[in-house]
Structures are given as structure tokens and as C-alpha cells.
Amino acid sequence: xxxxxxxxxxxxxxxxxxxxxxxxxxxxxxxxxxxxxxxxxxxxxxxxxxxxxxxxxxxxxxxxxxxxxxxxxxxxxxxxxxxxxxxxxxxxxxxxxxxxxxxxxxxxxxxxxxxxxxxxxxxxxxxxxxxxxxxxxxxxxxxxxxxxxxxxxxxxxxxxxxxxxxxxxxxxxxxxxxxxxxxxxxxxxxxxxxxxxxxxxxxxxxxxxxxxxxxxxxxxxxxxxxxxxxxxxxxxxxxxxxxxxxxxxxxxxxxxxxxxxxxxxxxxxxxxxxxxxxxxxxxxxxxxxxxxxxxxxxxxxxxxxxxxxxxxxxxxxxxxxxxx
Amino acid sequence: xxxxxxxxxxxxxxxxxxxxxxxxxxxxxxxxxxxxxxxxxxxxxxxxxxxxxxxxxxxxxxxxxxxxxxxxxxxxxxxxxxxxxxxxxxxxxxxxxxxxxxxxxxxxxxxxxxxxxxxxxxxxxxxxxxxxxxxxxxxxxxxxxxxxxxxxxxxxxxxxxxxxxxxxxxxxxxxxxxxxxxxxxxxxxxxxxxxxxxxxxxxxxxxxxxxxxxxxxxxxxxxxxxxxxxxxxxxxxxxxxxxxxxxxxxxxxxxxxxxxxxxxxxxxxxxxxxxxxxxxxxxxxxxxxxxxxxxxxxxxxxxxxxxxxxxxxxxxxxxxxxxxxxxx
Numbered sequence: 001x002x003x004x005x006x007x008x009x010x011x012x013x014x015x016x017x018x019x020x021x022x023x024x025x026x027x028x029x030x031x032x033x034x035x036x037x038x039x040x041x042x043x044x045x046x047x048x049x050x051x052x053x054x055x056x057x058x059x060x061x062x063x064x065x066x067x068x069x070x071x072x073x074x075x076x077x078x079x080x081x082x083x084x085x086x087x088x089x090x091x092x093x094x095x096x097x098x099x100x101x102x103x104x105x106x107x108x109x110x111x112x113x114x115x116x117x118x119x120x121x122x123x124x125x126x127x128x129x130x131x132x133x134x135x136x137x138x139x140x141x142x143x144x145x146x147x148x149x150x151x152x153x154x155x156x157x158x159x160x161x162x163x164x165x166x167x168x169x170x171x172x173x174x175x176x177x178x179x180x181x182x183x184x185x186x187x188x189x190x191x192x193x194x195x196x197x198x199x200x201x202x203x204x205x206x207x208x209x210x211x212x213x214x215x216x217x218x219x220x221x222x223x224x225x226x227x228x229x230x231x232x233x234x235x236x237x238x239x240x241x242x243x244x245x246x247x248x249x250x251x252x253x254x255x256x257x258x259x260x261x262x263x264x265x266x267x268x269x270x271x272x273x274x275x276x277x278x279x280x281x282x283x284x285x286x287x288x289x290x291x292x293x294x295x296x297x298x299x300x301x302x303x304x305x306x307x308x309x310x311x312x313x314x315x316x317x318x319x320x321x322x323x324x
Numbered sequence: 325x326x327x328x329x330x331x332x333x334x335x336x337x338x339x340x341x342x343x344x345x346x347x348x349x350x351x352x353x354x355x356x357x358x359x360x361x362x363x364x365x366x367x368x369x370x371x372x373x374x375x376x377x378x379x380x381x382x383x384x385x386x387x388x389x390x391x392x393x394x395x396x397x398x399x400x401x402x403x404x405x406x407x408x409x410x411x412x413x414x415x416x417x418x419x420x421x422x423x424x425x426x427x428x429x430x431x432x433x434x435x436x437x438x439x440x441x442x443x444x445x446x447x448x449x450x451x452x453x454x455x456x457x458x459x460x461x462x463x464x465x466x467x468x469x470x471x472x473x474x475x476x477x478x479x480x481x482x483x484x485x486x487x488x489x490x491x492x493x494x495x496x497x498x499x500x501x502x503x504x505x506x507x508x509x510x511x512x513x514x515x516x517x518x519x520x521x522x523x524x525x526x527x528x529x530x531x532x533x534x535x536x537x538x539x540x541x542x543x544x545x546x547x548x549x550x551x552x553x554x555x556x557x558x559x560x561x562x563x564x565x566x567x568x569x570x571x572x573x574x575x576x577x578x579x580x581x582x583x584x585x586x587x588x589x590x591x592x593x594x595x596x597x598x599x600x601x602x603x604x605x606x607x608x609x610x611x612x613x614x615x616x617x618x619x620x621x622x623x624x625x626x627x628x629x630x631x632x633x634x635x636x637x638x639x640x641x642x643x644x645x646x647x648x649x650x651x652x
Contacts, residue, residue: 254540
């Protein structure tokens with residue numbers, strides 16, 4: 001990584017009150033850096049805390065503790081006014097293009113709304129909305145239409161146009177293509193890559209689809225039950241995974257190649273995700289891990305380089321190739 | 325080999341306020357005994373409606389024509405009473421969302437018992453309960469005798485799907501229709517369920533129709549595959565043939581547009597332009613022509629039929645000219 005990171009997350013913690021007392025430990029001490037112009041993929045299964053992390057970073061929900069440094073300033077400690085200014089630089093795109101656009105607003109006003117909120121006169125904002133629609137390859141003459149007149153892929157483009165209205169530096173993309181059919185998904189992924197290069201954006205790309213994450217990310221962090229298990233460059237994670245969870249996750253992803261599928265050896269994990277209300281002591285993955293020993297229940301494995309060239313949070317980290 | 329399920333010329337039309345919607349427009353599919361047939365396609369391609377029509381589960385008002393034969397017996401037009409005898413017995417189905425497919429106010433074991441006794445009233449309650457526990461053990465539910473008394477909300481998503489599979493195989497079906505059985509599940513849980521389906525197929529000798537939008541899931545489980553687009557099968561053949569020598573531009577586009585776990589390239593993905601057509605206003609000729617990079621003028625007029633082309637069957641006028649796909 002070169003230069004100062006544009007976004008640094010340090011020891012981020014988010015706990016929710018659990019039903020019937022206790023706490024849901026949704027995010028438990030997550031730290032990572034995002035470099036300028038880079039895409040960091042955050043990958044994990046439901047309940048791993050990836051979306052909660054995203055929401056804490058843009059302060060849609062308030063973190064319990066930790067720091068989120070944007071160009072060195074702690075986002076979590078900003079007052080209302082400063083936060084509004086910051087939001088211009090740090091924007092989020094959501095998963096569901098149906099739920100995240102107001103069905104009663106014309107598309108131009110959805111895209112122009114952030115500009116108007118930030119004081120741009122309506123007429124100028126409307127003109128800019130047309131340009132933004134063009135930027136995401138939609139036709140500006142459709143600016144007067146309503147969300148229901150667009151397909152799912154087009155709606156996701158509208159969501160991206162809205163996020164780009166204030167010319168942010170960082171986009172947090174929370175499962176941006178997982179609601180889309182594959183033939184549509186490819187177009188949106190290509191658009192995101194083009195925009196990143198064209199506008200020099202940095203992406204925090206949150207997804208459960210490991211194939212998509214490999215395609216779009218420069219670096220990857222793998223989360224499990226509120227913690228990062230392993231992180232590294234795309235090649236580190238996909239070609240040299242050292243954490244058992246990463247290995248199990250990668251070996252479970254189906255590949256659209258019947259011959260490769262027949263040859264593959266799979267690591268099939270036993271059981272389900274442990275409860276975030278009462279996470280396992282020591283390593284949180286140990287209840288499903290085939291390598292677990294006594295030490296795993298006693299000591300939390302630190303996320304450090306254990307001789308594989310990238311950090312892995314496992315006492316018994318060992319590189320195994322699982323992607324054919 | 326005799327097919328267990330033979331669908332021929334199936335058409336399904338729904339009346340709507342804006343006019344009739346042809347959701348399935350002449351589908352032919354064959355499921356051989358003990359085989360897995362994958363049916364892939366995107367939202368609205370008609371894959372689920374085809375299977376619901378097969379089981380007679382479409383809402384009243386849907387017009388169904390054509391033929392669906394189970395072991396030679398015609399199911400289209402069969403009396404509801406007779407269909408009920410077949411469903412859940414010889415032909416069973418599992419759905420995408422196991423949580424909503426189970427009854428929330430009855431214990432899991434009880435629901436399996438009910439499924440057994442509907443088809444075998446002679447089996448006593450006690451015996452059926454014992455069988456339910458055996459089935460839960462078969463699908464890998466830990467402590468099955470205790471978990472049989474649990475309600476669906478006490479089960480995780482993966483365990484609910486296991487319970488659904490237990491219920492589906494309770495009466496030893498020879499056909500299991502699995503509609504997106506792992507779509508709602510996480511990838512490590514998906515791997516468990518796919519393993520279970522492989523085992524069930526081996527042990528019970530059941531033939532499976534696997535409906536999925538995920539080309540990877542189908543590649544790992546199916547023997548044969550049918551690709552659907554706008555209510556039609558546009559290509560079919562063995563999985564190996566279709567995945568390596570697809571002749572239909574839509575299949576080729578789909579295969580090229582999915583990011584792969586094995587992909588080391590970083591460049592742009594190939595994408596299919598445009599979006600799925602509205603079933604209310606289908607394009608003339610080949611329904612795929614507005615999105616097809618190889619379309620010629622006659623594609624707008626002549627509707628291509630499925631025909632054999634070099635190891636597969638494809639519904640494209642220019643299938644021969646496209647040649648085999650360069651493998652990735």
C-alpha cells in the first residue's frame with residue numbers, strides 16, 4: 001500500500017441490546033485501512049458484521065467504540081454540521097435497488113436531492129442530475145421517470161448516480177450487485193470499475209459473493225462473527241489462504257465448470273454459525289473448525305502475519321490451496 | 325431408459341388486467357430416472373412456473389396446455405384428488421425459502437408425521453413419529469429425537485432446509501423438484517445442503533429437477549441442463565456439453581458474464597446488453613434477438629426451434645456458425 005490511507009478503521013465495536021437481556025456482539029474490534037484509489041473487499045456470510053461495519057463507518061448507526069479516520073479525522077466524533085460536510089466525501093450504495101429509491105420521486109430529483117440538501121439551487125441541481133445519469137450510462141431524457149419504470153440494473157445505476165452527486169472520494173458499496181440477475185450484474189460491475197478509474201474513487205466493497213469480490217477487489221478482508229479472520233491482497237486470499245475459515249469458504253463456492261466441480265475437494269464445515277449473543281471464547285471460529293485444540297478456546301488468535309506474507313487470525317494458520 | 329418425467333409442449337398463460345401473459349411458451353423437458361436435471365435461467369424465464377404447472381400448483385385462472393407425464397401417466401388435466409395423491413409421495417418439492425414453507429405453529433416432527441400419514445393412513449402415529457426421527461437423522465439433524473419436538477423458529481435456515489428435505493423424501497419419491505434450494509443460504513451452508521442432495525440421490529435413487537439461477541450450483545450437481553429464456557428452453561444437453569460447447573448466444577453470454585472464483589483477470593466482464601423482455605410484449609421472432617450480438621434480420625421474424633447442433637440442442641438460427649466456445 002502506498003501513501004496514507006484515505007480511510008482507517010481502528011478497533012471498531014458495535015453491540016446491540018439482545019432480546020431477553022445481554023448483547024449482540026455484531027462487530028468486535030475490526031481494524032483495516034483503505035488506500036486511495038483502492039478497492040477493499042469485505043467478505044463473509046450473514047451475521048458476520050460486514051454490513052454493520054459499513055453502516056457504522058458512514059454513521060447510519062452509531063458505533064459502540066473505536067475510530068473511523070477519514071483523511072486523519074475521526075468520523076465517529078464529528079458533530080452534526082461537520083458530519084454533513086463529511087457525508088459529501090463518504091457515500092454509501094445499498095443492496096436493494098427497489099427499497100432504496102423513493103417510488104414517488106422522479107429520478108432527477110432522487111439524484112439531485114443530495115445536491116439540494118447541500119445548498120445547490122434546484123435548477124443547477126437538475127442539470128447536474130442529467131449529467132450524473134449520463135455518467136452511469138442512463139439516458140438523461142428519462143430523468144422525469146419514476147423508479148418503477150426502470151429495471152433492477154438501471155435502478156442500481158440510479159443509486160450509484162445519487163451517491164456520486166456530491167463527488168465523494170470514498171464509496172461504501174453494501175452488496176451492490178447481489179440482488180441483480182447475472183447478465184445485469186456484469187454491466188453494473190463494469191460500470192463501477194470504470195467510475196473508480198475515471199473519478200479516482202476508493203471503494204469499500206461489501207459482499208457475500210467470493211467470485212465477485214475476487215473480480216473487483218485489490219485487497220480482501222474475510223469476516224466471521226464480527227471479526228476479521230484473514231486479510232491480504234487478492235492473490236494472498238485466493239491463492240494462498242492460511243485461515244481455515246477462508247479455506248472452507250473458498251472451497252464451498254461452486255464454479256460454473258462441471259469438470260472442475262467433479263475434481264474438487266471440498267471442506268464442508270459442520271454445524272451453523274455460533275450465536276453473536278454468546279460468541280465462543282478464544283477463536284470465534286473454533287466451534288466449526290476441524291483444527292481446533294484447547295488453546296483455541298483459551299486464547300484469541302491475533303490477526304498477525306504468521307509467516308504467510310499476510311495476516312491470519314489462527315493459531316494453526318497454514319497455507320492450503322483450495323481454488324482450482 | 326424410461327424417463328420418470330416427460331414434459332412436452334407445455335404452455336402456461338396467466339390472464340392479467342393488461343392482457344394474457346405467456347409465462348411458459350412450449351417447453352419440452354425429460355427427466356431420466358436417478359438423474360439430476362438442472363434448469364437455469366434468470367428471473368421471469370419461466371423455470372418455476374414450469375415446475376408448478378407440473379405439480380398442478382398454479383393458481384386458479386392459469387391456463388395450462390401441453391403434456392406432463394409421470395411414468396407415462398398424463399398429469400395435465402388430472403383430477404385434483406389424484407394429483408394430491410402424487411404430490412408429496414411419488415413427486416415431492418422443496419422450495420427456496422425453507423422458513424416460510426414450514427408451518428410456524430407446529431413442531432417439525434409433527435409436520436413430517438402429517439406428511440407420512442396423509443399418504444399412508446395405515447401407518448400408526450407412533451410408527452410415523454419414529455420414522456420422522458429417522459428421517460431427521462438421515463438429513464443430518466443432530467439429536468433428532470429432541471429436535472423433532474422443536475418449532476421452525478428454533479431451527480436455523482440450513483436446518484429448516486434439511487427438515488424440508490426430510491419431509492420431501494419421507495414417502496420415497498422418485499422425483500424431487502428442488503426450486504432454488506440453496507439460494508437463501510450462506511455458502512458454507514449451501515455446501516452442506518448440496519452434499520445432502522448428492523447423498524439422497526445416491527441412497528434413495530431419486531431423480532432431481534434442480535432449478536437454479538446459479539450456474540456453479542448446477543455444474544456441481546446436474547447431469548443434464550436446460551437453459552430457459554422468456555418462457556422457452558433455448559438450449560439443453562449434458563452439463564459438460566452445454567458448459568463447454570454452448571451454441572446459443574444467451575447461454576454463452578450467461579457463462580461469460582459470471583465472475584468466477586478461478587478468474588485471475590481483472591478486466592471488464594462480458595455483459596449481455598439490455599434487460600429481460602416483458603412477457604406482455606415479447607419481441608417477434610426469437611425473443612432474445614434485441615439483446616443478441618449475432619442477430620440478423622430474419623431473427624426478428626422467424627422463431628427458432630430447439631434442434632440438435634453438435635452435441636447439444638439449441639434454439640438459434642445461427643448455432644452452427646457460432647462454433648464452440650473458447651474455454652476459459
